[in-house]
Amino acid sequence: MVNNDLLVLHRYAGKLLLQKEVPFAVIPQNDFTKIPSIKRNLLYNQCQRCGNQKSSLFGVIPCASCSKTHLYCRNCVAMGRVMECESLYYYAGIAPDWTSYESPLTWNGELTPYQKEASHQLVQAIQESWKEFLIWAVCGAGKTEMLFQGIELGLKLGKRICIATPRADVVRELKPRIQQAFQDVPIQALYGGSEEKEGSSQIIIATTHQLLRFYKSFDIMIIDEIDAFPYHKDATLPFAVNRAKKTNSTTIYLTATPRKEHRLQIALKQLAHTYVPVRYHGKPLPVPQLKMSFSLKKELKWYNVPKAFLQWLRNRDNDKRQLLIFVPSILLAENIVSSLKKDSTIPFQVIDSVHSEDEQRMDKIEKFRRREIDLLVTTTILERGVTFPSVDVVVLDAGHSVFDEAALIQIAGRAGRSADDPTGEVIFLHDGKTDAMVKAIHSIKLMNKKGGFK
Amino acid sequence: MNCLWCDEEIMLEVSWTSLVNPTKPKQICESCEKGLVELKGSRCERCSRVSSSTICEDCQWWENYHHGKDVIDFNYSVFSYNHFIQEIIAKWKYRGDYELGFVFREAFADHFHEKFGNMTDVVAVPIPLSKDRLEERCFNQATMLASFLPVPTVEVLSRVHGEKQSKKKRRERISSKNPFILSQKLNKAVLLVDDIYTTGTTLRHAASVLKEAGCPKVYTYTLIRG
Incomplete structure (x- = not known):
């Protein structure tokens, strides 16, 4: 096969394409198989690209191109409209080969004994093509490094690898780290609005959303932060991940806070797993402190800075640390920042907020990392997958329903991540303990105990 | 009915008034609707832009362009x-x-x-x-x-x-x-x-x-x- 053809095939084989995306000019039409785009069932319809079945997410359009009135999918319309009058296509010709690398790993760091153990098992899982394998590692255990040897083996065997995660921020954070470890392997990062869009490389790092474009493409599927929102809420995403895998593939789950279904599977010994109970720097996880404040709801209603917070701020252990404040809503994030700025007793120079609808979101996160922002107020978007060297963490209104057990454990895991400052304070400010808070603290203590700390 | 923008369910409040005189079902929820801002106040009579003058500069330019009578x-x-x-x-x-x-x-x-x-x-x-x-x-x-x-x-x-x-x-x-x-x-x-x-x-x-x-x-x- 000519090299050029291989490039085209790498781009289109293993994708699920809309009619207008099919490259009929370069690949013979016979090599593509058509499937209906929207399946009508007795009780519901289903979009065959995103799996959507919700009736409010189907639209009816008087189509000017086929002159009929028919369905289209509103759920995945942002990735190009799926119309009932057009089929979906996938490549069914001879599958293109991927490169078998001799020694692709350019990383020469050292793994801790715990990391080594997990890494070793991962290699075994890939070598023996297990169906599923879960790595349960506490926040800050160094999950990414544990993956390197497994990925290396996959590349040696000429396999195609996907690292998927529900969060775009995590994709952006992972890309340079993986690329650094495999300098000669082409890697593309795909997320909504990413510069690279082709999805033609052997290693793909993508949001689970982007996998809607793939079809039986990957030999190894690594899903980072499997328990993160929106993966466990949005049925579309597991649907997409499943379809993106080849029939014989290995799926690796990574999580610090497995949800019930996985914990149950582990308990029933249906899911092979390994447990990494210690952070890479060998220090225990910071245990959150609960702070009760009766006036909290009232203060937050008027976007005032809670008194209990100010009181804690005055007596903080280490006032050199940056501060990360989690709040339950975007509105609160924006408004509390202006109150914080007005308060002259607060010893921070630069105060800002960030949330999912913030256009400068990436920029601000980067600035916080470079310590150009001292205090950052955030919604749950920064709860996981991001590393800041030295922060204290406060959750305002920890009793709010967005802060479930997993979220609180993850949030607590933002503190004390670097070896230079392996501790940090975590404060849950609340006006009444919730189950989630109690369970989160219990779990963190349990994890520390398993790691050999008292 | 779900909001066409955020897909949250729109709950209609039931009161005696709405029972006797039902309001039209909404297509967009209240919190999304707040984002849509209707034009208000004094506007250019020709082009509807918010402006203090009766005919805004742009429209005067257009009038000249079309030799005294805008199309x-x-x-x-x-x-x-x-x-x-x-x-x-x-x-x-x-x-x-x-x-x-x-x-x-x-x-x-x-x-x-x-x-x-x-x-x-x-x-x-x-x-x-x-x-x-x-x-x-x-x-x-x-x-x-x-x-x-x-x-x-x-x-x-x-x-x-x-x-x-x-x-x-x-x-x-x-x-x-x-x-x-x-x-x-x-x-x-x-x-x-x-x-x-x-x-x-x-x-x-x-x-x-x-x-x-x-x-x-x-x-x-x-x-x-x-």
Whole structure:
């Protein structure tokens, strides 16, 4: 096969394409198989690209191109409209080969004994093509490094690898780290609005959303932060991940806070797993402190800075640390920042907020990392997958329903991540303990105990 | 009913009033609706932009350009342009989420009654898409808007394929060639319908074709004043 053809095939084989995306000019039409785009069932319809079945997410359009009135999918319309009058296509010709690398790993760091153990098992899982394998590692255990040897083996065997995660921020954070470890392997990062869009490389790092474009493409599927929102809420995403895998593939789950279904599977010994109970720097996880404040709801209603917070701020252990404040809503994030700025007793120079609808979101996160922002107020978007060297963490209104057990454990895991400052304070400010808070603290203590700390 | 924008379920409050006199079901939830800002206060009588003068500078320029008599009698718009409405329009028009257009149905019809309600014998003419563009999008957003109005819609204009207006700069837009062709003469007042009035060039191109063919009055009704 000519090299050029291989490039085209790498781009289109293993994708699920809309009619207008099919490259009929370069690949013979016979090599593509058509499937209906929207399946009508007795009780519901289903979009065959995103799996959507919700009736409010189907639209009816008087189509000017086929002159009929028919369905289209509103759920995945942002990735190009799926119309009932057009089929979906996938490549069914001879599958293109991927490169078998001799020694692709350019990383020469050292793994801790715990990391080594997990890494070793991962290699075994890939070598023996297990169906599923879960790595349960506490926040800050160094999950990414544990993956390197497994990925290396996959590349040696000429396999195609996907690292998927529900969060775009995590994709952006992972890309340079993986690329650094495999300098000669082409890697593309795909997320909504990413510069690279082709999805033609052997290693793909993508949001689970982007996998809607793939079809039986990957030999190894690594899903980072499997328990993160929106993966466990949005049925579309597991649907997409499943379809993106080849029939014989290995799926690796990574999580610090497995949800019930996985914990149950582990308990029933249906899911092979390994447990990494210690952070890479060998220090225990910071245990959150609960702070009760009766006036909290009232203060937050008027976007005032809670008194209990100010009181804690005055007596903080280490006032050199940056501060990360989690709040339950975007509105609160924006408004509390202006109150914080007005308060002259607060010893921070630069105060800002960030949330999912913030256009400068990436920029601000980067600035916080470079310590150009001292205090950052955030919604749950920064709860996981991001590393800041030295922060204290406060959750305002920890009793709010967005802060479930997993979220609180993850949030607590933002503190004390670097070896230079392996501790940090975590404060849950609340006006009444919730189950989630109690369970989160219990779990963190349990994890520390398993790691050999008292 | 779920909100067309955020897909949250819209809960209707049940009270004696709503039981006796049911309100129309909403297409968009209250919190999303807050993002849509209706134009208010003193506006230019010609183009509906918020302005302290009766005829704004742009419109005076247009009047000069057309030698003392502007080709449109006036434009009226419902919403002001902001980030939120821009997102809705992008998803509706460019991504092709047809149903989103129904978000505007009520407001577009209500404002029609307010501003054009007393006009009799007027027809709505939607600004057309070129054939290629229509094939690509599968619907014309202006035709959809016109269908919300209680007056007959006649599609008498057609458009030659050209570059998207939204990709051009202001100067390029104003000096662009007239892309419209009229297929049938109309001897009554016409209401040109489009989604957005930005520089007013497109609408004036269409209006001038109509006026040249003897149309007595041309008003333009647009969803947004950009």
